[in-house]
Amino acid sequence: MLSFEDKLLIKNLWECKGFSFRRLIKEFSNKNWKRRTLDDFHRKLRTTGTIERTAGSGQLQSVRTADNIAAVQELVQSQKDKPQTHLSTRQISKELIIPRTTLRRIIHNDLRLKCLKRRRAQELTVANRSARLVRAKQLLHRFPKSAVDFIFFTDEPCRFSDFLCYK
Numbered sequence: 294m295l296s297f298e299d300k301l302l303i304k305n306l307w308e309c310k311g312f313s314f315r316r317l318i319k320e321f322s323n324k325n326w327k328r329r330t331l332d333d334f335h336r337k338l339r340t341t342g343t344i345e346r347t348a349g350s351g352q353l354q355s356v357r358t359a360d361n362i363a364a365v366q367e368l369v370q371s372q373k374d375k376p377q378t379h380l381s382t383r384q385i386s387k388e389l390i391i392p393r394t395t396l397r398r399i400i401h402n403d404l405r406l407k408c409l410k411r412r413r414a415q416e417l418t419v420a421n422r423s424a425r426l427v428r429a430k431q432l433l434h435r436f437p438k439s440a441v442d443f444i445f446f447t448d449e450p451c452r453f454s455d456f457l458c459y460k
Contacts, residue, residue, distance in 0.1 A: 294330075295326070295330060295334060297344070299324065299326075300334060300344040301344060303317060303331065303334060304338060304344055307335070307338075314328055314331045314332065314335070315328075317331060318331070356391055356392070356395045357395060357398065357399055357403065361389065361391060361399065362399055362403045362404070364389055365385060365389065365391075365396060365399050365400065365404065366404055368380050368384075368385045368388065368389075369382075369385060369400060369404070369406065370406075381411060382396055382397065382400070382408055432444075
């Protein structure tokens with residue numbers, strides 16, 4: 294693969310100084326250019342007259358269209374008036390007939406979201422809550438009185454870094 298700078302250098306040396314492919318490979322041995330690569334580039338240069346990439350020469354996007362991105366955005370997030378109505382990536386790919394890998398690319402690259410697996414949460418019963426309270430009190434007895442003021446328990450999801458204190 295030739296970089297833009299390499300293409301510019303090859304074009305100038307070939308047109309201005311008349312370097313052959315063999316001489317280019319010999320002079321720039323550290324670049325590891327292959328004769329076939331230089332030959333293909335020379336053919337492109339003769340036909341188009343430019344080192345720029347021609348518009349529309351890349352692979353066509355057949356699935357990541359604006360319509361599909363909008364449809365995925367609609368299905369991937371819960372609606373404000375209807376919580377928990379979002380669909381999984383497998384369900385969305387079946388509904389829209391889009392491969393799951395492409396669906397993940399749309400979610401990550403186009404919508405800037407992360408794909409997470411659904412997890413079932415355990416519902417706390419009264420017995421669970423009372424058992425947690427007993428265990429928390431037992432844990433507090435293991436620490437000295439001076440450290441107890443800095444310990445608290447919560448059911449809220451949190452990160453450890455939220456509670457770091459710096460002096």
